[in-house]
Amino acid sequence: MNIYINDLSKYYKNKKALDHITLHLSSGIYGLIGPNGAGKTTFLSILCGLIKNDSGTIEIDEVKFLSDDFYHVFGYVPQSPALYVDLTCNEFLEYICALKSIDKNQIDHTLKLVNLYDQKYIKIKKLSGGMKQRLSIAQAIINDPQILLLDEPTNGLDPSGIHEIRELIIRLAKDKGLTVFISSHILSEIEQIADRV
């Protein structure tokens, strides 16, 4: 899969958040590094269709990215996991399956992929920070996207949580052939995981 991002710009009123970004991505793990406020979240949000760019184009395999039909190509892991903590992992993923119109039989397989199968019937509020982040990754990959976008996925995790997430991302990129786009404001963190920064 090839993604061509051409001359992408975004303003919030008069504030310039993205200034003519041009990038070509294919497979592998890409790291997006920049200080807070640099525009990383804005960029990832445009890619997954949460907000619109003001100018520029995104093309996937030579097809212009204009239609909502493309958004299933992306899985998005937001900076703060958006989870309903009173639900169990299973209930939460059933809800995500209903939202994304996919079969619930994907749940077990996805929980196994992120190493949370033993927590299937545990309430989310009882999970550790690293487990919550892995569940957030589960909701992003359950519909089998081709591109996984992760916004500062190790923020606030302890060293073992960071290690688990890093290993999981590398495994997903390798085993599922996903193109991964991961943002961080910590260069050393991103250098350990990304093929290209």
Ligand code: ADP
């Ligand atoms: P990063 O993810 O790199 O920290 P962001 O994409 O969140 O950067 O923000 C880029 C810039 O755009 C910042 O200056 C931020 O204050 C501004 N910004 C982000 N979201 C909004 C918004 N909804 N309204 C106004 N300004 C925003």
